[in-house]
Amino acid sequence: MNVVTPPDKLTPKDFATDQEVRWCPGCGDYAILKAMQRTLPDIGATKENTVFVSGIGCAARFPYYMATYGFHTIHGRAPAVATGIKLANPDLDVWVVTGDGDALSIGGNHLLHVLRRNVNLQILLFNNEIYGLTKGQYSPTSRAGTRSPSTPWGSIETPVSATAFALGAGARFVARSVDTMQSHLPEVFKRAHEHIGASFVEIFQNCIVYNDGVFSQFTARDVADDSEILLEHGKPLIFGKERTLGLRVKPGLFELEVVTIGKDGVTEKDILIHDETNRGLADMLARMEQPTFPVAIGVIYCLPSPSYEDGVKAHMIEAKKLGAGNDINALLRRGHTWTIPG
Amino acid sequence: MPRQETLKKNSGQVHPRQELGSAVVRFAGDSGDGIQFTGSQFTQSTAMSGNDLATFPDFPAEIRAPAGTIFGVSAFQINFGADVIKTSGDDCDMIVALNPAALKAELPELKKSGFIVADTGAFTERNLHKAHFKANPLEDGSLSAYRLFELDISEMTLEAVKEFDLSKKGALRCKNMWALGFVYWMYDRNRQPTIDWLNQKFANNPNVAAANIKALNAGHAFGETAEISHDVHGFSIGQADIAPGEYRTVTGAEALTWGLVAGAKLVDLKLTFCSYPITPATSILHYLSNLMEFDVVTFQAEDEIAAICSAIGASYAGALGVTSSSGPGIALKGEAMGLAITTELPLIIINSQRAGPSTGMPTKTEQSDLYQAVFGRNGDSPLVVLAARSPSDCFDIAIEAIRLATKYMTPVIILTDAYIGNAAEPWLIPDVGEYQATPVKFRTDPEGFKPFLRDEKTLARPWAVPGTPGLEHRIGGLEKNAETGHISYDSENHQRMTDARAAKINGIADDLQPQTTDEGPETGKLAVVGWGSTYGAINRAVNALRGEGLEVSHIHLRHIWPLPKNLGSLLSGFENVLVPEMNTGQLITLLRSEYLVDAQGLNKVSGQPFKIFEIETAIRAQLEK
């Protein structure tokens, strides 16, 4: 009898390559890499079955540092390459790593469609609100007024919200986290991985060289409690250092407001309960911005539906059952033929 | 087998049919007149009567052009005969014009003293006006150079089908069958295949089937019994000398589709076909989408870039990625082709060429994307370029492209065009079992595995697909170390990798059959060098002139890059080289730069294929120099 010895549990180290990491010292990408290397052993991932696919940018160097399969493709196109990988082998576990320029500028079209089609993979968008690799130009997520080498007078464009874009594209799993949240990130990765269909995670990532501190107004240790809200399904939407702030629907209006529990007769019962499956709520949470609102962190929306590959598989089974068979010589002779006698 | 003589009985006299070697007939009418169906029926019947043939469907660019307009004219040309055919023919012997616009559009295609079959019932004031005729050409003597059959096909069709209680519009829909019946009589074709087809097509509507059959028979009977002008008593065409076996008609798009399916099977891979609709490439996407039972996955991507990128992803994951487009879409794929070249993944890229630049003329044919295929990418980025010469050749081209792509781990571009894609010809159906299978072997052994360590002979890198334990590695568009595949900006390494990529593609020339001539000896006064869909016209021209004793040979290139190894020496055996192309001179640039040969061009970009006489004229001019 063959005894199959279970392989030793992999460790974060097993997922690290021997390649020298080339990001700037202090770049937020390091923390995300570390969180990922810690997550994979926990979710039982294997090196051979995991594929990281990226476009171009600082963020897109990510695959070189993961000891799995990896494909560093071309600018903006990672979702398309990843879709092809899943079409050819739906059993592979595919992670797409992309930047804000890669995903929302040159690759905006592909991001829209991979989410809409619900291809079963995970998309991690490292949002640093800047083009890092090309030395600091403003990006589609840069706030209006951003001064950069190409906008010396400040950007005059309205930024796009990555999360709202994903929801608008029909994503069925949308979450947010922050590079520095080392216990939160792996949890979000796990949820994204569990979800069948396209999972979208926006990670606020600090570019220490070209956009240092853009998120610190809500991520900095001393302000985070009052300016971020950590979402948990089924739990009231409460935040704040003293956990006295909460979100409720403004009476008589279809919008949210921040209220203080214990003030003006507000009790905990008035606070909304987070429901990941509520699309309307998700839209409002995704749109919350400082300083009026806390920034929503965590799983904003999760409502699974069949994946694209499942649809393809179902058609394939049907075609094999109902089609005219798979004999190529017979295929060539379908329809009208005639014979010239010898 | 002696041909049956159909005799004309109208005047009590017996007239034998006139024997012809070949004939060119062009059916034309409004897009709603069912011209393409009519043409394909005539094709079937003609093929079955043992003639060689070639067809050329010429349909309007507009989906539903207003009725009666010139830009709404749909035409179908067939050249058939007892001789070797190979092109859809130069000028037409007969034009069937179901309305004035069709006559206006197609008259330039007609030979002097050729036949016009005109439906007088459709030559109304309104239709004449829509076709921009100031006077009725049937009456003003402007057609005196031709032989005109004025037949009120509309009225005779209504009369023939009146027993079926159809609406007037429904009844007039049968007039293409009346016209077909008449032309069947004219060229002595068998009606039965069309009758069978009508019964099958309208199986759910036997009344309509019966009406169409009645119209078909009425048109035929009219030819047999009525007194028609010009002392015409019908023609007969002898049987062509055709190899025995089972035949079908096939278009380039069909042959390419089946070739992809067969080719993937021969290398033992599943096919992932990723495309974005564009004329004239779309039919391949449609056809393949119906072949899922052959493990074909089709993916309609959001654009051409996504299409090629998903095909690359599929190849990376161990399937055969194929993408297909036309010039404008191929332009969008350029950057991703570079990725497939540098990551050395197999990939098939099909370009169904159309007239350019930019959107150009989507339904018209041209061969103007050769530069784009050979050179159209950033960096030194060689790949393989193959060109199909005829509809049925697309089958073998697809199989060869797949073999080369997987054996050498390289993208391969297949050049076809609007003409080949739509045109049909008879095809001796091959037995796929007789093709050599070359199943792909993925790398599985981790021992000594390096992603870019090349096979000594083919210079191909190993194909190690995700999911294989122990072979985890990273690849990408950045320059790679020549063995490990790790990012490398080392200058010597880049030289080495650039040289290796070029050497791998150049080395494929060793795997190809030496170039030969298609007609004529391998030395002489003049070589006519062609590629792609000009094959038929060049071949017939050279064949005809050789028959007259002229010293000319035909060389037709299938391998555009790398070029065949012996091509330089073959060309040097000729005093002159003529290169006919449907572009302003692209292959000729390649030949001049590769072989320093003083080749002369014959160039045409009218959106129409070459005519045989155009090539004959150019050959004579070359030989008289």
Ligand SMILES: Cc1ncc(C[n+]2csc(CCOP(=O)(O)OP(=O)(O)O)c2C)c(N)n1
């Ligand atoms: C086709 C193409 N256009 C432009 C570039 C140059 N380019 C590389 S990365 C980049 C922007 C990257 O920004 P982002 O996606 O936000 O990534 P980050 O570097 O910030 O992580 C640009 C414009 C390229 N590599 N390819």
Ligand code: SF4
């Ligand atoms: S430029 Fe910015 S994003 Fe890029 S590596 Fe440096 S710190 Fe990170």
Ligand SMILES: [Mg+2]
């Ligand atoms: Mg960025």
